[in-house]
Amino acid sequence: MKFDTVIIGGGLAGMVAGITLEKAGKKTAIISTGQNALHFFSGSFESLQEPEQRIVDLFSEAGVRLHYSPGVRLMPLGTFRESALALEDIDIFPSAQFARKVLIVNFLGYHDFFSSFLADGLEKQGMSCRVRFLNLPEMEKLEQSPSEMRSVQIARTMDRVWEKVVQEVRVLLKDEDTVVLPQVFGLQDMSVPGRIRQGIPARVVFAGTLPPSVPGLRTQILLKQRYQLLGGTYLMGDEVVRAHVHDGVVHSVATRNLDNHYIEGDNFILATGGYFSKGLVSNPFQVFEPVFGLDVEYNEDRNAWYNPAFKEDQPYMHFGVKADESLHALKDGQPVENLYVAGSVLGSNRPEFGTAAGKAVRTALKAADEILKV
Structure with missing residues (x-):
C-alpha cells in the first residue's frame, strides 16, 4: 500500500493532521492502536486561546461544536484550571x-x-x-x-x-x-x-x-467519521512494529496485523502520544521512542524523573522526542527528512506550541503545513 502520508497514531494530533491533509487532496492512512489521549480528554483545549478560523472549521465540519470563553474550568477533584476553548457542553467560568x-x-x-x-x-x-x-x-x-x-x-x-x-x-x-x-x-x-x-x-x-472520557470518545468518533468521509484510510487496532529507514529517509513501515506487507509513504507523521499509548517507553535506564529509535530529551539521572510529591508536576511527563524547527524528528542528532512529530510524544521540547490538547492541534497543523509545502 502506498500513501502520500502515513500517520502513526489515531489520537487528536493524528486526526487533525489526517483531516487537514485529506482536505488538501492528499491520500493518507492513520495507523491506530486504539488507545490515545482522547480517552483522557477533559473537553478543554488547554493552551489554545482564541483559535484560528481553520481550527473552528475543522471541528465544526466534523460535528464537534466549540465555544471560546476565557476563564477557568472545573476539574474532577474540585480544583480549577485556566481554560478558554472547549467543547460546547463543557463549562468555562469567569471565576472559580x-x-x-x-x-x-x-x-x-x-x-x-x-x-x-x-x-x-x-x-x-x-x-x-x-x-x-x-x-x-x-x-x-x-x-x-x-x-x-x-x-x-x-x-x-x-x-x-x-x-x-x-x-x-x-x-x-x-x-x-x-x-x-x-x-x-x-x-x-x-x-x-x-x-x-x-x-x-x-x-x-x-x-x-475517571477515564475513559465520554466527551473525548465522542470527539474521537466524530473526527474519525469525518476523516473516513474525506477518503482517509483508518487502520484500527494495529501498531507499527518495524520501519525501513535509509539515508535519513523513511521508506515504509510494517504493522502487526499486516505482517510482511509494508505500508509505503512519501511522508510520515509520528503522533503516537506519551507513555499510556506507548509513544514513549521507559526501562530502569532510559526513556526511548520504540518505532524509529529517535532522539529523546530526558534526564539520565533516574532519580530526577519523578517528584515524590504525587500531586506536583512530574518531570518525566516533560520528556519527549527531539525535533527541529519544522518538526522533523531527530535521529542521532540529524533530522529525518520526511518524518514529522506531532502531539504529546514531543514532551515539552517545543513550548511555543503549548501543552496538552492545544499542543496536539497546533503541532498537527504545523506538520501538515510542512508536508503541503513540499
Missing part, C-alpha cells in the same frame, strides 16, 4: 466561585465520580454543597459487574434514560442554583446534555470522571 448553592448528584455504586472531593473543592471557594445519589432501576444490571460501572457503559444507558435523571434531580432540588452531574451524557446523542439543561430549573454543570 460560579455558584451560591450546589447540588452534586451521582449514581449509586458509581465510584469513578468523586462527589466528596468536588464538594470539598467547591466549599473552599465559598459555595455551599449538598451531595445526593440516584438509584435508577436501569443501573442495577450494571452494578452487578464492577467492569460495567464505567463511564462509557453508563453513558450508553444515560442516553436512553436521561429524562428519568431530569425527573429525579427536579425532586431532589431545593434552593440550589446549580446542579453538578457526572460527565456521562451525550456519547451517542449529542443533544442530551442540552436537553438536560433545559429540563432542570437550575444551572447544570457536567464534571469529569
